[in-house]
Amino acid sequence: MEKDVHYDIPHENEAINIGGYGAAFRITSPRAVDPTALRSVTGEIVKEIAEACMRKGAKAIGHVKLYLKAQSGYIRADTVGMKYGVHVDGNIARPERVANLVVNSIIIGLGKTEVASVTLKSIGEVMERHGFSMTQVEEARGGEVREKR
């Protein structure tokens, strides 16, 4: 379910004009995708979002970050602007067909509606290029996430 991030509260940062959007997806590929290709896709998503936001008129990238969780591991990717590069880490042990994807885009100089639109469009384009189908899912937040043992 799509949700806007409400950040238009009285706050000392209000002069900065920050738009944020976060969404979760289940992604599926008709064939198992090897871990190197998955890393490449995650980097491509954050790059695509950051570049599209700048083209749309953003002043700067606050932080675009992504977490992809599959059965055999996870990958995280982020950028604070394309001139600073894209950082990807984490590890997935084997080829995977299904994964959960969470993306947060925090952009300086764009409104939340524009950030949401650019983020969804960018993710959709990258997924399509690589043959993934995707479904947006709702995630509860707050409280304990999980204590890993």
Added chain:
Amino acid sequence: MRVVQIAGFLGSGKTTTLISLSRQLSEEFKKRVAIIVNEIGDVPVDAKVVNEFGLKVKDIGGGCICCELLINLAITLEELSKGFNPDIVFIEPSGVSIPSSVKDGIKTAKGQEIKAGPVVVIFDAERAEEQLSDEGIGTFVMRQLSDADIVAINKVDAVDEAHIRGYEERLKAVNPGAKLVRISALKGAGLNDLIHMIMELIEAQ
């Protein structure tokens, strides 16, 4: 239970820093550590990443813990104190939080054992030029830094020595009382120094 903030502007390296600090404090110092993450956005990314490292993490979302979610912070601290009883709680406020307001929230948590510890503010040396040259962002970043007990100058591996010295001079002018430390959270450089500064301030309180 000491509550230590790892604050700083968007993308400054807060999550990477607190994961390294928490692991080291758990494994080497044998401290019981918990983490509270407050992230802009309706779905958490940082809390999920922290959880991958086997760390105890609670996520407070849907707003900013320095203002409208201040009460949630106090409740979360009380729950952690009763249920997990950590020695140290790291709070990662959102990149647009005001550290002094978060500290006020910590003080409202009930329980004699919950005490506000030092405020660490991460300064992004790699993006400093870009941020400080913008009036709105520069003013806000300096506002965050003025609340710091420790300023950790991050990403020093990406910036030349002359620039780092220049930033140190500026930071000393903004917050003369803060301790300064150079780190590269991604590469692990300087984190031992940062941990020792945090522990010294906790012990001195």
